[in-house]
Amino acid sequence: MRNQPEIEIKNRNQTIRVNPAFSLLNNFLSQGIPIQTSCGGKAQCGRCRCRILEGAAHLSPVRPAEIARLGGALIEAGWRLSCQSHALRRVVLELPELTAPLD
Numbered sequence: 001m002r003n004q005p006e007i008e009i010k011n012r013n014q015t016i017r018v019n020p021a022f023s024l025l026n027n028f029l030s031q032g033i034p035i036q037t038s039c040g041g042k043a044q045c046g047r048c049r050c051r052i053l054e055g056a057a058h059l060s061p062v063r064p065a066e067i068a069r070l071g072g073a074l075i076e077a078g079w080r081l082s083c084q085s086h087a088l089r090r091v092v093l094e095l096p097e098l099t100a101p102l103d
């Protein structure tokens with residue numbers, strides 16, 4: 001579909017198209033992509049994190065809430081909160097497994 005950026009979830013060998021009007025988290029949930037979340041997208045639990053492998057500049061800018069929750073080191077390492085991120089163009093990322101300890 002036009003204007004629907006492609007998201008490659010590399011560690012799951014899966015590629016989806018997303019609506020840039022909605023966060024990555026909401027796109028993942030609406031398409032049945034398994035992802036951790038316990039705060040409902042409020043940038044509080046940190047469980048929705050994803051690590052950007054390619055196309056970091058194709059995402060909406062890092063929000064202060066992401067820095068507050070993840071910390072500068074994880075942001076520098078490419079981690080974002082999917083509940084705070086919108087994809088504007090193609091991105092390659094990886095998602096932690098549902099069993100990964102993320103608290």
Ligand code: FES
Binds near residue numbers: 043
């Ligand atoms: S869903 Fe909790 S921080 Fe994103």
